[in-house]
Amino acid sequence: MMKVIMGNHALSYGAKLSRVQVIAAYPITPQTQVVELLSEMCANGELDAKFVKVESEHSAMAASIGASAVGARAFTATSAQGLALMHEMIHWAVGARTPIVLGNINRAMGPPWSIWTEQNDSLSERDTGIMQVYCESNQEVQDTVIQSFRVSEKLLLPCMVVLDAFYLSHTYEPVDIPEQSLVDEYLPAFNPPYRLDPDDPHTFGSLTDSKWYYELRYKIEVAMNKARDEWKKANEEFENLFDRGYGLVEDYKCEDADLILITSGTITGTARIAVDILREKGKKVGLLKIRVFRPFPIDEVRDVLGGAKKVACIDRNISFGHSGIFFAEVKSALYNNSNRPPIWGYIAGLGGRDVTPETVMEIVKRTEESDTPEELIWIGLKKG
Amino acid sequence: MIEVRLHGRGGQGSVVASKMLASAILKDGKWAQAFPEFGVERRGQPVTAFLRIDTKPIGAHYRIYKPDHIIILDPTLLGQINVTEGLKDGGWIIINSSKSPDKIDIKGNFKIATVDATEIAIKHRLGSKAAPIVNTAIIGAFIKATQTVGLNSILQAIKEESPAKPEENAMAAKEAYDNTMLE
Structure with missing residues (x-):
């Protein structure tokens, strides 16, 4: 169905179509509109997910990591200073190999305070190990959220979907919102090989000395390297089902x-x-x-x-x-x-x-x- | 590509009007893009919104500097800001006013259309008498003057997208469409 929607809501629809199970968020501009719609969808039963209100972006990512570690599909969104506050937890999400999808609306960092677009917020996360995808239309934003969950869960790496403040976030454009059944065909349920389970107790991310830390870093790079092909494959199958696609x-x-x-x-x-x-x-x-x-x-x-x-x-x-x-x-x-x-x-x-x-x-x-x-x-x- | 700029005040629904027009254009089988002036909006302050219309997907993502048409939701803006800035020769200016087009004091190579959107909005109880919401009425005048959007498409879009009183809003647009005075 074609519908005229703003970029913030393109993120929301992408998350809804991906059947996210946990959304943890803290309201900051333009966060309110991304998660405002998701919270409405949770409240009216359109989306069967747990909406967790947290007290900061740091906690938003921390709660997402917890959710992902027990095997739930988790989504959060932020901007600028909010992303900076998440920084420590983004490193954690990567190290713990939790495939969270994060929507980031590119806003300039303060001071001086600005709500307008600039990429320094997301690019400051360059070396954390989170994947980053930059979008140019609201259609691409929605579709990239769906593709991101697929690639992320395959590789156990989180992904950031990035869009320009105002030029997309507050701009209304026609977006093809696909049938849920088609997205279900594309994106199977999240089924991680390891998860926190009280009946089979293990831990994520506990103290690891120099005997193994190095190899664990190497494995992140192996996953990142594979990601190039996984994005290509994910896009080919996306094109087959939805008649549109985007390359690396x-x-x-x-x-x-x-x-x-x-x-x-x-x-x-x-x-x-x-x-x-x-x-x-x-x-x-x-x-x-x-x-x-x-x-x-x-x-x-x-x-x-x-x-x-x-x-x-x-x-x-x-x-x-x-x-x-x-x-x-x-x-x-x-x-x-x-x-x-x-x-x-x-x-x-x-x-x-x-x-x-x-x-x-x-x-x-x-x-x-x-x-x-x-x-x-x-x-x-x-x-x- | 047709480009439009809307001038109103915070609370009159300028941004919602641009979005309703975009939805109607999509129903017509064309492509549209609507966006506000990028910044912070405050009730009563001047608000600007923009609209692009094309027969193909729109990749342009920058401000509109030379609009084909202008929509003015609040006539008191005329003395405050340069509403015709960048307007292309021969373009339409659609103004919320009880005056006939020849009584509007705007000089230049433009065409003027007027409609008493305030009276129509009050009649259909849109907003309050002190602060009527005139956006759907002025949309009716815009499409009468420019013929860029189908009447049925806009009535349908208004019914779907009105935050409140969908039928009354659609009736206001239709009434404005029927009562627009063209130069």
Whole structure:
């Protein structure tokens, strides 16, 4: 059924269709709308789940870990400072191998206080071991929640579904909400190999000395590495059932492109418009959208970018003292590749600054006119 | 692609109006996107909402700077903010006003449509007399002027999406549609 819904509710519908059993959440903007709808669904019997109100995001993730450890499918959602407060427990969820799905609405970190979009909140969780998927439409948000549970439970790794504040969270778009029976066919019930059970007592995450900790870390990396194929498989089967899908990356008009743009999140749709305008003017420009950020799609990035003469990466985030974070990741993926096009790094849209097709075309123009790659270019910066 | 900007005050239902229009456009078999001005809304303060209409899925995710049409839910905004900013030549301005279009003091290459949405909303008991909710009435005038959305689609969408009084809201839209004054 096609319905016009906001991005926050796309997360809610994704969780409902995944038949989540426990939702633990603390209300913070825009949290209220994600879990407000889920709490209504729990109250009116539409969704057979336990809704746990907690006193902080740290507790929201802690409660989700507990639920997942006994074998329940758990979902939570947050933003910005809330995600930062969860940080310790995200490490715990990964180490305990609890496949929780977390919706994160990208909001800029304070101070100064901001409720507008920026990716530094989720990217600060880069090294925890949680998978990260960046979405560009409300349809993709809903579908990615469903796909995430499938991949996460297969690998016993948690996953973060990421969407831009306002540009998706508060924007209404038509979304195809599938039949429950179809989602049930795609996503079987969660049945973990190990679970907390009073009749068969074991523990999760107790003290492990240097004799085995190292190997347990290795196993997380093995799972992350497998995740690349699992995302591909999960997507192929999703396409078969639902007639739509999303790759680890998506390349647009890249085959003969001299210059390839790199984007994530909603800047992608805007950049696609810019690419179409530039193509009409005869410019060979393409676009690579990075959807799955962890695990990082190294092979796909190398394949798509290998033939380009120039690459321009747009980051709605910054690692202070270095560069844009997607830029650094892409550059690192290319370093040991035989084809290594020069790459320009652009910062744009921090704190919800609007990024328009004109912004993207300015980035293309600047890259075209430059002979030497620049790694940290601030686009649209006010003077003074 | 057709782009629309709505101007109202917090509590009049500008954002809900944009969402109802998006749902109606979907019923017409087209694609739509509706969003508020990104920020914090307060009752009585100026509120802006946006709408995109297209025949294909909409990938654009940025503010609308050059709308094709403007909807004004509250005529007292006229002196306060530049409601025609960026409006394309030949576009429609739909205003909640008891005046006829030729009495509206907006200069420029635009077409003006008026409807007394306040009176219609009060008549159908939408909101209170002091703070009537005029969004569904002004929607009726918008589709009469621009013909961008089917009447049956919007009436259906209003019935499905009204937080309260679905039938009265649909009647208000129909009454406004029938009583819109076009330039």
